[in-house]
Amino acid sequence: MAGGKKVYSFQEVSKHSDRKDCWLIIAGKVYDVTPFMEEHPGGDEVLLACTGKDATADFDDIGHSDSAKDLMPQYCIGEVDAATVPDRVTYAVPRDDDGPKKATTGAGAGAWATLLQLAVPVLLLALAFALQSYSKAKAQ
Numbered sequence: 003m004a005g006g007k008k009v010y011s012f013q014e015v016s017k018h019s020d021r022k023d024c025w026l027i028i029a030g031k032v033y034d035v036t037p038f039m040e041e042h043p044g045g046d047e048v049l050l051a052c053t054g055k056d057a058t059a060d061f062d063d064i065g066h067s068d069s070a071k072d073l074m075p076q077y078c079i080g081e082v083d084a085a086t087v088p089d090r091v092t093y094a095v096p097r098d099d100d101g102p103k104k105a106t107t108g109a110g111a112g113a114w115a116t117l118l119q120l121a122v123p124v125l126l127l128a129l130a131f132a133l134q135s136y137s138k139a140k141a142q
């Protein structure tokens with residue numbers, strides 16, 4: 003904890019993802035950019051979009067000037083505990099495992115559903131035919 007700066011977990015930093023409470027992680031440091039939201043030349047939307055992840059790559063990709071970098075220390079509130087940062091949170095890919103232990107039975111369940119969708123109308127047709135021939139036979 004060099005320089006008496008606080009160390010935050012990734013989860014803690016991620017909670018501050020609001021226009022009125024916005025924290026960023028850039029190069030292992032935590033920045034509370036809330037007072038800077040309206041002044042940021044790139045707009046507040048990009049800053050908000052960088053919450054809940056390591057924003058280092060996004061920050062670097064812009065090619066921020068030296069004067070931009072000079073502004074940073076005043077917003078720095080501490081460091082992030084590297085062990086708590088996920089490998090790389092860039093864009094959240096929609097998860098397909100939306101329930102516990104669903105993935106293993108997923109394929110089988112899908113096949114059964116298709117089979118049932120085909121089998122039910124066929125069975126109903128067969129039943130209709132059977133009833134028709136039964137009533138015909140009865141009428142004769």
Ligand code: HEM
Binds near residue numbers: 043049069
């Ligand atoms: C403490 C953090 C940040 C500070 C102090 C900061 C500061 C600045 C400053 C001073 C500029 C004007 C251009 C320059 O001097 O380089 C700028 C532009 C910009 N920033 Fe940031 N920025 C921060 C974080 C971010 C982040 C995380 C993003 C995410 C992508 C971002 C995106 C942009 C964009 C898109 C522009 C506009 C570039 C342009 O119009 O050419 N900034 N920023």
